[in-house]
Amino acid sequence: MNGKDNIGYSNDENDIPLKRRQNDDNFSTLTIGPDSRNEENSNDNNEDNDEPSALMKFYEKNKKIIKFILIVLTHIIVGSYFAYATYFFVDSENKHRTWEIYPDPNNTNITDGRCHGSCGFQFCDGYGMLLIVTCIVYICLIYYYIIKPVTEKPIGRLYDNTIKKILIKRVTKTLTVAKIFGIILAILVIIGIAIYLFIETKDDPKRLVSLAGPFVFISLGYIFSADRQAIKWRPVLVGITGQFILGVICIRWDVGRKIFQCLGDKVVTFLNYSRPGSIFVYGAKLVEWNTFYFALLSVIFFFSFFISILYYLGAMQFVVQKIGWMISSLLGTTACESLNAGANIFLGMSESPLLIRPYLNLLTHSEIHAVMASGFATVSGTVLAAYVSYGASAALLITSSVMAAPAALGMAKLYYPENEKTKTGSNQIQMEKSGDSSILDAASNGASNAIPIVLGIAANIIAFIAFIAFLNGIINWLGYLVGLDNIDFEWVMSKVFMPISWIIGIEWSECEKVGRVIAAKTVVNEFVAYEKLGALIKANKISPRAAGITTFAICGFANPSSLGIMMGALGTMAPGRKKHITKVAMRSFIVGCFVCFTSASFAGLMMSDEFLAEQQR
Template sequence: MSQVNSSLEVLTHSNRNIHHTLEIGDPEIGPDPKKVPLENGISGGLTGMLENFHIGTNKALQRNRKRLELLCYVILHGLLIGYFSWATYYFLEYSDSTLDTTTCSGYGFLMILFIFINFGIIYYWLIKPFVIPIFNNLLWKPLSKEISKLLTIRFVKLLVYLIIFAAIVIYLIYDTSDNRRRLIPAIGLTLFLIFGFLFSQHPGQINWNLVIWGLLIQFAFGLLTIRWDVGRNIFECLGNKTTIFLGYAMDGSAFVYGDYLVHEIAVFAFQALSTIYFLGFMINILYHYGIMQKIVVTIGEFLQLVMGTTICESSNSAANIFLGMSEAPLLLKPYLSDLTASEIHSVMTSGFATVSGTVLAAYISFGAEASHLITASVMSAPAALCYSKLLVPETEKIVATKESISLTKSEYTSVLDAASKGASLALEVVLGIISNLIAFIAFIFFLNGILSWMGELVGYTGVNVWSVERFVGYIFMPVSYIMGVPWDECEDVGRLIGIKTIINEFAAFKELGKLNLKNKRTKVIATYAICGFSNPGSIGIMISALSVLMPTKRHVVTKLVFRAFIAGEIVCFMTACIAALLIPEKLL
């Protein structure tokens, strides 16, 4: 046995020597001439020289990457200053327009963009790293610490809230002296809050500070966007610019599908859903360059400071003012898988409670006023956070914090890689939306078919035919009344809400344009009440979009989506209540 083992060891040793000889020293076979290094360590031939030049160039670029990026920023900023100076000279010398008439379209708008860009540069390069830490250490931290100590005293906190509440009551009593019926929506607002508390998942965990500040911010936004002309014009301009930007997606869609399907008959799948491709493309580019991270952190820090909500849910709520429920979550794509159940509920509630800039033109074509549509979305943003945290309070540890978001790096190899993958992800979202929309709306028509057949058997035909939206409309009659609608018009408004809830808001706005309502205030209240995406089709869109964007949290989405749907519906009613409280007769 030992002889056999010895023989095997000799054979193995011989094979290794033969293999080594063939690989290194055999003159007939020889080594690969392409792999022979020169004495200086550089590959031979022209190909080797080019390869090593490329490697050396890459190493030099990597060593000086930050300097080159800074140089690019300086050059781009210099070009911006040069162009702005050129535009300023042309405006002063040759233009007959004024700054007031060009604030949303011409030189005035360019000036606003120039100021914002330069402020952003100064903020991120000077104020945030140097000024804010000094301010925090010397003033804000000591002051906030003392304020926090005071507010921990229940009597002091209660006194502060009572003073704010008394100021609002005094203002409303004075402001509604021309029409005391305007105070009825205050009752409705109170009842909606009581409903949220009664059906809260964890009533003992509710953060009442967040709820109260959300309502105060909604009220303040109402004052700014309803009673202040400048604020109303600003948000109307932002909405118009968002609509123009998303309209470029329709141009791309028309090139692929044709003008007839996109512009003339406006097929939903080819027109409205095309914006998701464009946004996915653009947002991934912004993420690759780190711009979107800065936007998310900045907006989130502001709303987190004011309301106490987390960065992700706050940023999503702000984005929903102009973007839809499937577009806004794309801004948070890298962080969605880290969201808690309460944060996911907030994201969905914000989507159901608002409308996107892509559909405003359609609502306006039905007779709705643009200023009211923009105002409704702005006011519903903080209210969605407020009511979401009332129904589903936070009970988990927050993972997606300011620090984790700010440190997130792009995982893409190049800008083209980021753009193409953004468009590919958008395709999955669009396909999911289409499939769920067809299924949900078909189910509603199926229910209506059964109800209409049952109604015909007992004599309800024609205009009195039974349908889901008709029955839901009767349920919403009392809701219409507590929002400030006169009782003789509550049936019409309740039916509009029923159409919006069971079919969609497009059909509701179309029906609103046909109604001959006696009271202008009724039309305004109805506009706010139906200005939201809370309908069965949107449930399908929400499930599809978030399931693609956060597949590991699909079970949380499906569990909370109906609760978020109800919350979004009530947020629209709350916005209608505050609008009815604030709008005087002279603005109708």
């Protein structure tokens, strides 16, 4: 045997191989062929053992029956739980109504943030929420598994044979007819809005000054558009009109305001489940002090974890396609940018792109611009509590984010129109399956994937805030040399924002104070701005109307530190698109600011003295 070989050969005619075996005492011995032959036999036996077991054969043979039984059992369990919950709710209401005849002073219905005892039907809590969720789930199941399979083919044939052949083909043959129809529809909408504004402001015509804001911002968008020839007015007009209509629903209609308030509360509750994990890792003090990195950024780990699970289950792909189709059908925008805009109502600018992360590399320049503008125009549910602690109205904050969703897409398509062929239309997105091997693998990878996102956000926010401090120092020094000690970059920007404060509906006598607040938000961040606004409100230095309009004007993430967060987050999710992201970043930042100002203008039109008095209470 050759000494340098690990496998030797005997001298017999069978030339049986010898294998080296390692003993426990770390000495090597040689084994001859029969052992290796036994190993081969054992491998053959293992291959035989890989055949499906009797249980697997039974499952494969009766898969449909087993699936049907499991579905029936699930519905029986859900139905039984719902029936008992209904009985418990009715019984509790009756008992507590009886007890109220002899009230107990030590008894209270509110103990842990939930209603206990006789609290009535509340759609956002307790049995009311269970009823609504159950109804929504079963309506969707009935539609997708019963109504849709039965009616899809007949309706499709009806559409192809009548509507498509007779109406659509005739209309599309003559573009003039379609244009005339669009013009007539736009005129009718304008007339309807004009009538509403006349009725709404006839007792206070000064509120009409707020109309100057949307007119100025839309005009600037057309003048400075990246490609005026490519502007499609449908998303612009529908987006701005949708912003106005949502304002009416959320500000003037009490039911609409309560619905969005409920949704916002539930999102905040869900995201706050990240706090126990943060407290366990970082300690209670760092989290309870709302330290930015340890308290706020930790939400991204939990949210990425959850989104990864939904992708593995296929639920998120379904949501991307359906919600994207719904919004894009109204505005004519693509599925990804539409879903991102809708998600930004409650989620942050670094959490929302996680919903469309697999498609970020496919987005066009205009779509990236729209994604970033939507993030800058809204705030997340995770920071609403901080704003409210400074004195801002929770209802107005939720309303502002809701109004900004369609307007962000509309304004984005005005300032940076689509001039490329999109790859993320609702009918183009492929329902990609997760590459994870199991739900646990998906959860672990989701949490791990958030690490570079969080680090990128932290690095960018440190750098940008430091740069703003540097600018403040330079301008303060230049002012000091000529005897002006209190001048800094924020002071300069407050003078710039005085005219903007006026065109969104602020009285000129209050424009300087409001301009300082808007400048603080634009130059530093919205936390500082809401702190300044709260101080003005407590000192009664601005009117309730000015405070309400300002709440809308600064309700967005458009500030330098958020610019760094956005570029860091998107750059980490799509490293190949960093060049494109930085190219459209500043333009989307400006669009985000203008969307907030447009929301403030519409709010100034709609907020009556009675509404403002109610918010103060």
